[in-house]
Every structure is written in C-alpha cells, then in structure tokens.
Amino acid sequence: MKHVFSIDSAxxxxxxxxxxxxxxxxxxxxxxxxxxxxxxxxxxxxxxxxEALAKILNETYYHIPSWAVYxxxxxxxxxxxxxxxxELAETLTDSAKSSMADYFRIIFSSxxxxxxxxxxxxxxxxxxxxxxxxxxxxRVGNVITRDMHKGYHVRLIASKExxxxxxxRHLDVTKKxxxxxxxxxxxxxxxxxxxxxxxxxxxxxxxxxxxxxxxLDIDQTAxxxxxxxxxxxxxxxxx
Numbered sequence: 606m607k608h609v610f611s612i613d614s615a616x617x618x619x620x621x622x623x624x625x626x627x628x629x630x631x632x633x634x635x636x637x638x639x640x641x642x643x644x645x646x647x648x649x650x651x652x653x654x655x656e657a658l659a660k661i662l663n664e665t666y667y668h669i670p671s672w673a674v675y676x677x678x679x680x681x682x683x684x685x686x687x688x689x690x691x692e693l694a695e696t697l698t699d700s701a702k703s704s705m706a707d708y709f710r711i712i713f714s715s716x717x718x719x720x721x722x723x724x725x726x727x728x729x730x731x732x733x734x735x736x737x738x739x740x741x742x743x744r745v746g747n748v749i750t751r752d753m754h755k756g757y758h759v760r761l762i763a764s765k766e767x768x769x770x771x772x773x774r775h776l777d778v779t780k781k782x783x784x785x786x787x788x789x790x791x792x793x794x795x796x797x798x799x800x801x802x803x804x805x806x807x808x809x810x811x812x813x814x815x816x817x818x819x820x821l822d823i824d825q826t827a828x829x830x831x832x833x834x835x836x837x838x839x840x841x842x843x844x
Contacts, residue, residue: 677742
C-alpha cells in the first residue's frame with residue numbers, strides 16, 4: 606500500500622503543476638527546461654539514484670517546478686488514466702502539439718504496426734520531458750527524447766559483483782536468486798522497441814555521461830550527475 610500511496614501523491618502533485626501550465630509548454634530551445642534520462646544495467650539502482658538526484662536538485666537549486674522521478678510504475682499509471690493523460694497533454698501549446706504530431710508521423714510511419722502500439726509510451730515520456738525537471742528512469746528515455754533540447758542522458762554501469770550485491774541488499778534475496786535475476790531480468794517493452802529501432806543501449810555516444818558505479822554509492826553517483834550537468838551548462842552552478 607505504501608508504494609501505491611506514493612504514486613498517488615506524486616501524481617496529485619504533478620497534476621496541480623500541469624493545470625497551472627496549461628497550453629504554456631513549448632518545444633523550442635529558447636523555452637526548454639532541463640530534463641534527465643537514466644539508463645542502467647540491471648542492478649545499478651537507477652530509481653534510487655534518481656531519487657537522490659531529485660533531492661539534491663530540489664534542495665540546492667530551487668527549480669520550479671520541482672524535479673520529479675518517473676519510473677515504470679508511475680509511467681504506467683500516467684498512460685492508463687485517460688484524465689491524467691489529458692491533463693498532461695494539455696500543458697502543450699498548439700504549436701508544440703503540432704510539432705509532436707509531426708514527430709510521430711515521421712518517426713513511426715516507417716515502422717511495423719506493432720511498434721505503433723508503444724506510441725502512448727513515447728508520447729508520455731516526450732511530454733514529461735517537455736515540461737522539464739523530469740528524471741526519467743529506463744523505458745529507453747534517452748532514445749525517445751534524443752532530439753529534444755536541454756536533455757541530459759546518463760548511463761549507469763557496474764561490475765557484475767556490485768550489481769549482484771545491490772540486488773541482494775535492496776531486494777532482500779539470496780545470492781543465487783540475485784544471480785538468476787541478473788541473467789533473466791529485462792524490460793520486455795524496452796527490448797521490443799530497441800530491436801526494431803536498431804539502437805544499441807551500450808553505445809556511449811547515446812549519452813551525455815556514462816558512470817561506472819562499482820566504487821560509488823547512490824549519493825556519490827547522483828552528485829557526479831549534478832556536476833556533469835553544471836559543466837555541460839544544463840544547470841547553473843550554485844555560488
């Protein structure tokens with residue numbers, strides 16, 4: 606129940622922001638707000654890094670709207686609830702909606718019908734990114750938003766031993782179970798899209814920053830990302 610409550614609270618907070626931003630979100634570089642995507646090898650604790658990252662950015666940089674983390678469960682809820690989807694879509698200006706429609710017409714027209722089934726996922730992630738201050742974990746967010754302004758795309762990797770240890774500690778499972786999860790776990794939806802878009806998620810050119818987290822804890826990893834964003838000019842350093 607705790608997880609469901611946290612999702613409901615997160616959605617309620619964001620809905621208030623979306624209503625305030627109705628028809629005000631543009632897709633041009635001049636008006637773009639920064640956003641982050643986190644891609645990770647399984648066991649690198651991408652969501653926990655995202656939480657730590659949001660905490661640092663919100664407590665230190667005071668951005669409006671506040672930074673928020675979007676992971677699989679929250680994205681699924683946003684896609685399933687038609688009212689919430691409508692509120693999110695209504696943040697876009699008419700020109701932004703037209704631009705979004707052009708994107709789908711160009712990108713999806715050459716792909717098989719099955720890929721179009723994931724149009725809602727792509728649409729949701731792109732609108733969240735356009736609204737800014739979103740930390741999108743997984744769901745090939747970097748591929749979906751790679752043409753958008755102010756995106757900072759991160760890839761987390763680690764040794765097999767570190768990832769097994771992370772799985773054991775954070776999922777409270779045995780080493781044997783952790784090894785099995787590491788070898789079998791995969792995002793079916795992500796792999797389906799990737800196989801047809803011919804994208805290799807291990808290609809470092811897809812990312813603004815690749816971090817080997819083997820010798821880093823969650824907070825250190827998050828601070829690496831913040832420093833990278835500062836050096837890249839995505840956010841301004843605090844004085």
